[in-house]
Amino acid sequence: MEQRPWQITGGTALLEGALRAADIALAEGAVAATAPPGARRIDASGLLVLPGLVDLHGDAHERGLQPRPGIGFPAEMAVRDTAAQLLASGITTAYLGVTLSWEPGLRSLDSWRALMAALDAARPALAPDLRVHLRFEADNLDALDDALSDIATGQVHLLGFNDHTPPILARMDDxxxxxxxxxxxxxxxxxxxxxxxxxxxRRDRVPETRARLAAAAAKAGLPMLSHDDATLADRALYRGLGARICEFPMAEAVAEDARAHGEAVVMGAPNVVRGGSHLGWASAAPLAERGLVTVLASDYHWPALLAAPFAMVRRGRMDLAAAWALVSGNPAAAAGLADRGALRPGLRGDVVLVDPAGPEAVAVFCAGRLAHLTAAGAARLD
Known part of the structure; x- marks a missing residue:
């Protein structure tokens, strides 16, 4: 984790949309044009040198909080475990999908408060950039004041409009x-x-709650997204609130409509890696190939985000540069992060060295610091 300059030599780097042999320098937390004197070297021969992964929605941290129903562990432990798993998966910027629901337990207001406190305490020592994607359940009226306060104080970095009450109600006979x-x-x-x-x-109070959240997010300059849009009317509703990201659309027509409006469309990397949705919804890979899906997110499985671009390449319709954009450059742009998502001098030094045979993250740099190194990677140090 020491902050010193680095030179990544002998690898195949993703530069300006193409893979080519190139050395990459890191200095003062950023990608540098040349390596300064005294730079430490790591040999990337046979490896791909790629921009760090940017994950807009990952909720696998919930397993650290509650590995079994009703069995909880401290948020501090979950945050440390999450950071380690993210780095092993090449994820350098992660928006933790934290659901703030009317349900007690794992997704309750108490759990939200504990996780926010744990993140605040841990961030100074963490390598990955951990951000909060607030997944606010529409009917959670009692938590609205907390959500508005946390948005105003900068503890929230992405607002997601969730509404799982209707489908839960529909399953109450099961x-x-x-x-x-x-x-x-x-x-x-x-x-x-x-x-x-x-x-x-209390469903009649949902529209007012959404409007207040949207106004607070807009004032704070936060990106907003809608989740599980089933119809064009759903997309129009959330677009009217300022949500310019369409996450996990449930119908192809919704994705088409979002793209026609120039909006980012997010689907899950596990969907790509497994060859389809575990819920029987649309398959993300062919939609990405058609330009209808522009961002992949880890969803419930961190390692899937690294594996997904290689799965896309194996399908034979997309090269790695285009596939990697789905998990790095495109999500960074959707979130308004202009300082990352590419290997360009001056941008944040988030870099992952990947063994394509795995694929495996052999070494990971976060803001120019070496943050993760496998045993094979250690043998590559000067």
């Missing part, structure tokens, strides 16, 4: 689904049914 939701919330099935009935009775 005992297995009820047991899943109740277990996550630490309630009995009867208690959970009573809770969601109470929540659903």
């Amino acid at each position: 005992p297995k689904q009820v047991a899943k939701y109740a277990g996550r919330a630490g309630l009995s099935a009867e208690e959970f049914r009573a809770l969601i009935t109470h929540v659903a009775a």
